[in-house]
Amino acid sequence: MHGEQHYLVGLDLTGRRVVVVGGGTVAQRRLPRLVAAGAAVEVVSPAVTPAVQGMVDGGEVAWQPREYADGDLDGAWYVLACTSDPVVNARVTADAEARRVFCVRADVAVKGTAVTPAAGEHDGLLLGVLAGGQHRRSASVRDGLLAALRDGSLADHHDQPAGVALVGGGPGDPDLITVRGRRLLARADVVVADRLGPRELLDELPPHVEVVDAAKIPYGRAATQDFINSTLVDNAKAGRFVVRLKGGDPYVFGRGFEELIACAEAGVPVTVVPGVTSAFGVPALADVPVTHRGVAHEVVVVSGHVAPDDPRSLVDWDALGRLSGTVVILMGVERAGAFAAALRARRPGDTPVSVIQEGSTRSQRVLSSTLDSLGEDVVAHGVRPPAIIVVGPVAGLARELPFRS
Numbered sequence: 459m460h461g462e463q464h465y466l467v468g469l470d471l472t473g474r475r476v477v478v479v480g481g482g483t484v485a486q487r488r489l490p491r492l493v494a495a496g497a498a499v500e501v502v503s504p505a506v507t508p509a510v511q512g513m514v515d516g517g518e519v520a521w522q523p524r525e526y527a528d529g530d531l532d533g534a535w536y537v538l539a540c541t542s543d544p545v546v547n548a549r550v551t552a553d554a555e556a557r558r559v560f561c562v563r564a565d566v567a568v569k570g571t572a573v574t575p576a577a578g579e580h581d582g583l584l585l586g587v588l589a590g591g592q593h594r595r596s597a598s599v600r601d602g603l604l605a606a607l608r609d610g611s612l613a614d615h616h617d618q619p620a621g622v623a624l625v626g627g628g629p630g631d632p633d634l635i636t637v638r639g640r641r642l643l644a645r646a647d648v649v650v651a652d653r654l655g656p657r658e659l660l661d662e663l664p665p666h667v668e669v670v671d672a673a674k675i676p677y678g679r680a681a682t683q684d685f686i687n688s689t690l691v692d693n694a695k696a697g698r699f700v701v702r703l704k705g706g707d708p709y710v711f712g713r714g715f716e717e718l719i720a721c722a723e724a725g726v727p728v729t730v731v732p733g734v735t736s737a738f739g740v741p742a743l744a745d746v747p748v749t750h751r752g753v754a755h756e757v758v759v760v761s762g763h764v765a766p767d768d769p770r771s772l773v774d775w776d777a778l779g780r781l782s783g784t785v786v787i788l789m790g791v792e793r794a795g796a797f798a799a800a801l802r803a804r805r806p807g808d809t810p811v812s813v814i815q816e817g818s819t820r821s822q823r824v825l826s827s828t829l830d831s832l833g834e835d836v837v838a839h840g841v842r843p844p845a846i847i848v849v850g851p852v853a854g855l856a857r858e859l860p861f862r863s
Contacts, residue, residue, distance in 0.1 A: 464573055464588050472496035475533050478519075479526050479550045480540035481506030484564045488538055491577065493518045502530050503541070526550060537561040539570070567591050576600040580607045581616060581641060608641045609662065619645060621726050622690050622700045624714050626707040626733015629740050631818040632656035639731045647698035650689055654705025654736075654844055668693075672702075683713060687720035694726040705844075707735040711761050711788055735759075737786045740817030740846045744824045745856035748784045753851050756783035762790025762847070766800040779804025784850035791845045795833020801849060802829045810854030815845040826857060 476492055478485050481503030489510065492499050499519040501510065506521060514521045522530070526546055531537055531553050539550035539561060547563050551570055554561035563570030568591055575586030576596035585603055589596035606612035623642045628634035635643075635656055643649065643659060646667055651660060653673035660669055670689055672681045686702075693700045708714025708730060721728045737759045741748055748757045758778060766775045778785055779801045790797055791813075798811070807830035815823050827835040829849065835841075 463590070466575065466586060466588060468584070469495075469536065471536060473498055474535040475500065476536045476538070477502060477531055477534045478538045478540055479503065479530070479546065480538075480542070480564075481510050481521070482540065482542060483507060485538070485540040486510050488540065488562075488564075488574065489513060489519060497536070502526050528553075531557055531559060534559050536572075538564065538574075540564045578604045580604055581614070583607070583614060583616075608637060609644055619699050619729070621694050621728055622702060622717075622721050623729040623731060624702045624708040624717060625704065625731045626712070626714075626735075627652075627655035627659070627703050627705055628734040629706060629736040629743075629818040630654060630656060630816070632658045634734050634739065634818060635659065636731060636733060639733065642729070642731065643701050643703065645699060646701040648689075648693045648700045649703055650686060650700060651703045652705050655703040656705075659703075668698075683716060687717060690717060690721060691724040691726055694721070695724065704733070705736065706739075707733040710735040710737060710759065736817060736844070736846055737788060740814050741786065741812065741848050743818050743822070744812060744814045745859070746812045746814070746848050747852050747855065748786060748848065750852050750855060753855070754783040756781060757786060758784070759786045759788065760790075760797075762787045762793055762797060765793045765796045767796075775800040776804065782850075784848060784852050787847040787849070789843070790847050791836060791841055791843050794836045794841075794847060797847070798829045798832040798849075805829060805849075809849060810851060810857075812848045812853040812856075813841055813845055814848070815841050817844075817846060826853075 471492065472495065474497060476497040476499050478489065478499060478501045481501050485501065486507050486509045489499060500522065501519055502522045504523060504525055506514065513519045537550060537554040537559055539547040541547055544565055547565050551561045551563045555571055560572040561570050562572045562574050567573050573588060575588045577584065577586045578600050585600060587596040587600045607614055619642065625639040625642060627639065648668045648670065649660065649663065650670045650672045672686045690700055690702060702717060704712045704714065706712060718728050738748055758781065760773055764771045785801065787797055807828060809829045811827045811829060811832050813825040813827065813836065825835060825839050825841060
């Protein structure tokens with residue numbers, strides 16, 4: 459069979475014994491999919507990588523901490539020879555063939571009786587590509603198929619999802635939406651889009667998709683929440699699949715749960731797709747870690763839509779001031795000075811502050827300040843929403859790096 463095309467088949471390994479000889483990085487790559495398939499996996503190897511050890515400790519695989527021995531393949535349905543020793547791999551392959559058990563030989567694929575395809579998953583589909591041992595080619599084709607399925611350019615004729623999907627689009631860069639979010643967006647009939655969502659993705663939608671503007675401009679025009687809720691419910695009840703494309707994460711100051719409640723009360727099914735929240739993603743892109751070993755043991759995310767002394771505020775600013783860690787303020791540009799004053803009552807005035815405007819986009823810019831000067835600096839530099847304010851020692855770490863000098 460070695461000079462001919464392989465026969466591609468799916469194996470039901472649920473509950474069936476699979477032996478993996480070798481516990482290095484090759485085995486580490488193969489094990490997760492075997493475990494996901496429900497196989498009863500046993501690793502035979504004198505040593506394993508920390509990741510494999512974690513799978514052993516978690517009860518996902520069994521481990522025989524020794525060299526391969528006669529009889530190790532007894533009762534096996536499938537075998538993988540993954541050691542770094544060609545002699546051992548050849549022995550395992552020969553033993554498997556003598557028992558008429560298919561065996562993958564990782565070091566020299568053509569000398570095994572089975573090969574592992576370049577595999578990937580998409581919405582219940584498991585794709586496998588074989589290219590006669592040309593691993594880069596098979597991986598490239600697999601990646602192209604997955605990309606086409608996920609962006610909708612290749613239809614899979616799967617049942618159309620129903621109801622509403624609340625999709626977190628991430629902080630703005632279209633590459634930061636989740637794979638699942640992008641997949642559902644490609645299958646939408648109606649997209650109800652936020653101003654802060656990944657706008658470039660809207661241009662990729664087919665012509666038949668209706669896009670509804672649900673922008674909320676700070677201190678300006680805004681779609682009401684009632685309008686948004688009714689748009690979701692009415693379109694879903696009319697049989698259209700609706701994607702509510704939101705910036706960041708739907709449940710981090712995004713009113714996502716309000717929209718879920720409205721749909722639930724109307725009997726409309728809802729799928730929630732978390733997103734990369736701007737509270738953590740944007741600072742990371744500006745070289746500001748919201749936590750750092752030995753510097754911050756806590757991080758608090760605060761809504762800045764009302765001032766500290768506003769009777770509607772639910773924030774205990776005195777308690778926040780007593781913390782030594784990180785405070786991330788969203789929607790706080792207009793009241794930056796008031797928030798700084800509230801924290802300065804308990805924190806030193808020279809506490810570092812970073813303000814990141816339009817994070818993850820081409821217009822991103824970073825303002826370095828302190829609690830003492832935050833209010834004045836925001837005005838002097840013309841900072842405007844959307845912007846994230848990070849308060850705490852972590853905001854000053856990047857200033858010590860060579861490339862930030």
